[in-house]
Amino acid sequence: MLNSYPQDQPEILFPEIVKLRNNPPKKEEVKPSLAPVEEAPKEKPLGQTPKLLNYSSSTNKLFMKIVAVVLLTTIASIFSILFLQSAGVVVWIIPILASGLVMASVRYFLSPLRKITEGVNLFSRKEFDHRIEVDTKDEFGSIASELNDMARQLNGHTEKVSEDKDILVSQKNRLDLIFSSLSDGVIVLDLNNRIILANSSTENLTGYTKEELVGQKIEDIISLVDKDAQVVNFKDLSFTKTDDTVNLIGKNKGSHPVKVICKNISGENSLDLGCILILTDRTSQKELESIQLDFVSMASHELRTPLTSVIGYLSIFLKENNSVLSDHQKDFLNRIFIAAQQLGSIIDNLLSVSKVERGALSLSAAPLDWRALLEKVVKETQLQAAQKNITLSLKLPQGELPKISGDEIRLTEVLNNLIANAINYSGSGGTIEVGCRVEGEEIITSVKDTGIGIPPDAMAHLFTKFFRVSGALDKSSNSKGTGLGLYISRSIVELHHGRIWAESELNKGSIFYFSLPTQS
């Protein structure tokens, strides 16, 4: 027990104890007056010098007092008896008086016990302000003063703990407030990728509430995909790069463009903290980019607005009055309708050209089944050809065609444009043949017509902007006769690393070719 006193104890105070500590004591070696110290608790606040030194001197004080009283009383009684013996007074009153005196004294000496009991009671009810008023110079006095000290200390500790708790609570509240005010989403994961913390901005970005997020493994409820719809592991996103926006797929497959930074939390593993994810919303940035319209975009939007009304109201009018209009009237109104649609096409083409000029015409390349694509386009344009009594056919080589990579929608547009031109520049009863052949590392597709042909001086300008062969269009043609179609087709083909060209003979017909590289 004595060996377990703390190392840094002031030797000054307890020379006896230090001596004993260095030579493990045998019972007979311990100074009798120190015997009670053996029972002293380890945590005894050893700074209280006076009291502890008093320990050795206050033990047995009570006993000594009682012994003193008894001895004195006995001696006084003996003397009284001897003295009064000669006087002949009744002798047995003396012992009675003596016992009475002793009892009264003992009771007096033990009276502090009541105050101590009272005090301890109050202390146990946490009334640490109370002071046990016992100042006798005996064991009771020591106990009382020790208890008072202890109460004062407990009081101090309790107050301090309460203060500390208040500070902690207010700090936590501040941190909570800061955490939820962050405009970026913050998710804290444990070492098993389970979500421990998430702030309010995370709720907005993911669509989940905090309750739905906490406790879940992040990969079970949230996924990150890049622009090619490939899943991204957030652990790979630890470095800030300029263009690392990914799509966060949250609740109900809701998607949100975000920039994600993942930072590992280093430190004690016992805290079970894995990493922090910071999610920055990229939506408004993207929108700013997009709604910043250039002049052509703004102009085409403005042009389309009244056009919508023209096409719309005319269409409804024709439908509602079909039965009451004469054929002549219907014919005129239909021409207006067609002209309005042509206007729409012109606007579309202007936008396309603007894109080409800006270099903003983007392709999304994918492996294409060229045979299937040709078949589809020819099938869809049959009706248009049939309206002019033109035969449209498809002639494909035997066997499988090599693979091509390209943008299906835009290549379809090219074909549609070439076929539409063929229809528009052919008279009734003509034929159009769509075909292709493999030549080296290319597939060459052709659209051949038996139309009016192209004058030689026009050939050089064919694929430029706004060029139109003059006067050739039929009044009823519903074509994209803007002079922009070939220019756009050329741009698309050349973006695919292909070439486009034409051969023609006046009044015989024309053949338009374009090549596309095959995938080796």
Added chain:
Amino acid sequence: MQPKKILLVEDEALIADLYSYALKAAGYDVKVANDGLAGLKFLEEEKFDLLLLDIMLPGMNGLEMLREWKSKHTGESILVIMLTNLGQDAVIKEGFALGAAGYLIKASYTPEQVVKEIENALAGGKAGTPNPTTAG
């Protein structure tokens, strides 16, 4: 059978009337809001089966309005068709990213065709994806 309720958010009076007329003739119950804020107010007060959303609106544009609604109603879904004359790639992408079921360029469709696309969407299908070359 209760007629389906459609909220049309469109600031151009002629166009709002056009689609309102065509949709009512097709049997739908139509409410019109002339800007984003009015649209949001309508959405708070009543339940709609479909939202037809123009983008170029005074003040808050259509995409902002949709985003605002979504941020106040996290987790809820709403059937939206963008009905606009804007066709920029980024705008289309944003529309679909916000969960639109379709994107129609007004000038490319007759009202009858628009009604057909709406029927498609209400039945759970998609309603138009613009041609990237010519849309805008």
